[in-house]
Amino acid sequence: MLGRDGEIEQLESLLRHAAEGRGGGVVLHGEPGIGKTALLSYAEEHATGFLVLRAVGVAPEADLAYAALHQLLLPALGSIGDLPGPQAQALHVLFGRAHGTAPDPFMVALSALSLLSLLAEERPVLCVVDDAHWADQPTLKTLAFVARRLGDEPIALALAARADEGHATDLPDLRRIPLMGLGKEAATALLDERAGTKAGERTGDGRLSEGERQQLLAATGGNPLALLELAGKEIPPDGTREPPAMTDELQRSFLAKIGARHAESLPLLQLIAADGSGSVGTIEKAAAALQVATGPLHRAELDELLTYDGTRLVFRHPLIRSAIYHSATADRRAAIHRALATALDAPADQHRRAWHLGQAAVGHDEQAAEQLERSAEQAALRGGPAAAMAALSRAAELTADGPRRGRRLWAAALAAVQGGFTTTAGKLLDRAEREPHLAESDRIALAAVRATVAEFAGSPEDAMDLIRPWIPRALRIDRHLFTPTVAMYGDLGFRTNRPWAWSELAGWLDEAALSPDDPQDAVLRLLHAASLARTGRDPGWTARDALGPWARDLPGMGASDGSGWPADPVTMTLAGGIARGLGAYELSRRLYRDAGRRARTTGSLGALAWNLEYQAADEIARGRLGIAESHAEEGCQFAAEAGQPNTACRNRGLLALCAALRGRPEAAGLAAGVLAEASERGLADATAYARRALGLIDLVAGRHGEAARHFAAVGDWAADTPPDLAMAVVPDLVEALVRAGEPDRAAAATARYARWTEHTAAPELGALTARCRALTCADGGAADHYAESLRLHAESDSPLERARTELLLGEQLRRDRRRSQAQRHLRGAAEDFRRVGALAWADRALGELRATGESGQRVPEAGTLSTLTPQELRITLAVGEGLSNREIAAQLFLSPRTVDYHLRKVFQKAGITSRAELMRMVLADAPA
16 A cells, blocks of 8 residues: 555555545556556455445456356345336346346346445445456446445445556546655655565675665555565566566466466466356366366465455456466467367356357358357347447457358348447448348348437438448338338438438338238338328328227227337337327327336337437427426436447537427527537538527517517528428427518518428427418408417417417507407416416516516515426436335336435425425426
8 A cells, every 4th residue: 555645545444435425436446456456455445334246347248248246245135025026127137046037237236236235335345356457347337327326325436447458447437546656755665565664774696785675666566466476576677668468477476476376277377367257166177178187276275366255266366367368379268268168068057058069160160150249139129239249249350251251241230239339340340341242131130220320320312322222122122121221311301301201112012012910010111101291282280190900009098919019219209200290299109108118128228218318308399398498408318328429419408498398598508519519510400499499589588570580591481392400399389480571581481381281180280380471461350360269279288388479479460459359368378377487487477477567566476496496307207106105216217215305305305305295296297
């Protein structure tokens, strides 16, 4: 601990805060031998009263999904049964303790968080992971997930890692503590302690002189382990500008010591190093095949190198293992891996067996490649995309056949995308594309993977261009298999402001011979109807008709045997977007919600982040701004965790729109930031959200010309086939143009909007069309149009737009000097605006009300629920549904302790003391 006062203080602070219920984490970064393990040991020794869980990352297990997590949680596996059923099942399946559908990575992360939180109910928990750079990526992602949620937990994470080897461990939610070499004073003290002398004492045999100390310090850069191991050895002469290759030097140093004391045991040590699991049974089986004696293990001859905790052997220092493993020749390592593969004959060990066979294979080996491919399939099912990616990539290297190699490469790329390894995915796709004779279906799948990467993290326009040439062939080859790809093309057409995608889809689907009796054609029939409507053709059937038998599977639509229902939340969300384009808002809403529930149940955080944008936009249209904010905020968080910057930007755009409707002062800055990012990323949809937010800010403030410019900038509404994003803001644009004194443009926009909505049956769209006609009516018929608009609003679920219509009607009646009628509509508008939380609009309505002569009006106080944060609102609504804290935690990817913390905050704000009172409040105060 010499020279580590600052690092010690940070570790002590981490432990102190965790003991007080304010958890957190740190990552000790530095070169080999810099003192990371010593500092972790210090933390363990000083974690008085803590339960300490420990794991060590090892290179041979770097691509074995959740190997390090299993190490870490091994002492706590007996408590898994106390978790909620789905979480307990996830960990039981993951660790081979039960059979069942493999859990999603985010379900695993949530389960790990819940297990740690459960353990922390009895005493604080310290999780220590040494050599985290060799920990598998799924474990690291799980720890990152946990770290983001420790603010209210008595849990501390302490990791140690090298910055330039293995996996990246720059986890943003763990404080990074870089370790530098020791200074002169600390290095001198360390060397004197080793030599058994004090500073200033005369040196004797085996002790370093002052000059030697200085030379050693300069050569090692103050690396403590290097100082100790190289002391007395030949050091580069003074004046050398390059330090010695420390990793090689340290390995040679370790091997020299091992060779001197344990030369006869080196073959056994090499076997243990290659095994990685530390299983004595596996090691003894492989040793017998290799004719390697295992006696030293039982005679405690290797205790200075190895520890044994009753279940597994572990090297005392990872550098020892690294040095020993790499001391074996390539042929010897291959023989060791073959012996280990043979020793692993249990069904539960097949993944590890395949991995060893892959390491042992040389050149092309189809048998090993097939086993790796099967292993990858199991790894993917168990939530290990990193392991699947590594297995498939190695399988491709062992494959001689071009088409088969290409298929394995794009499958590895898909696993990389699912695991968040975007750069690696691109390289794998590049390799796959170079393979000759790749099957056409594989090339379509390859393009779809590239498009998915571009949609979430690149350019949506590029994504659309990638799959466009393949859509007709995909429909001919296997339209059911490629339904998500075809539906994604329509969604991208909307997002990128490319309306000609609808006419293309209409033509392609005209030729697809879709069957009304085939549930698997339901989504494509829905897409066909939407494409016909958007190109000005009457599809001849409703959205419910398009779904056919599939509609029976929708919640609340009757019994179902489950046939035809798409299994993945992505397809369901896409179907919801298509239904919304047809004006089937309730159907769309049910699809969105059911998709979101499925994503939460399976722990599919990436699909959920994407789905939440759709749900948030729908809630804004309904005027439920608090819930919309809750969805969008959660979507931002999950999108960041899932590596979807485009999705995060879109959700921020919806947050800006909510803030604008609520009249919050930060709305303009938030919208401007989204506009800048969306423009840079080429996100037309996020740009539209930001433009509408800025336009509404100007509209409610009376800056009508500025508002009209923002709305018009969304897209060309006057085009022959106008983009949906532009048409969606036409009602706002018409109001701004009328108030800005541009009635002709407003009338033209109204006529275009009416044609755009002609083949949709949604009362919401009919109400907005009638309102636009009322605003632009030049023949004195505005009253009839307003009456029609309010009639249709009554049939829909859009209180915010109804309030805006009543406000406009009240303003018109006031100008016509019909004060009593005006007051009735203006009072109703002000109350509706208050209920949905649009207080700036409520203030505008009250201003108009005062202008009629009704005084003493002020903006009403918002309801209790509207004062809650998005997180508090999510939890409150879940309580209203009768869910327990553990059920809420599982649904929202939190720990039960965090749910309890936020509920206490809600009780304080609402002045209540029980869940029953909270449920009554939810029922009495409709959420904003």
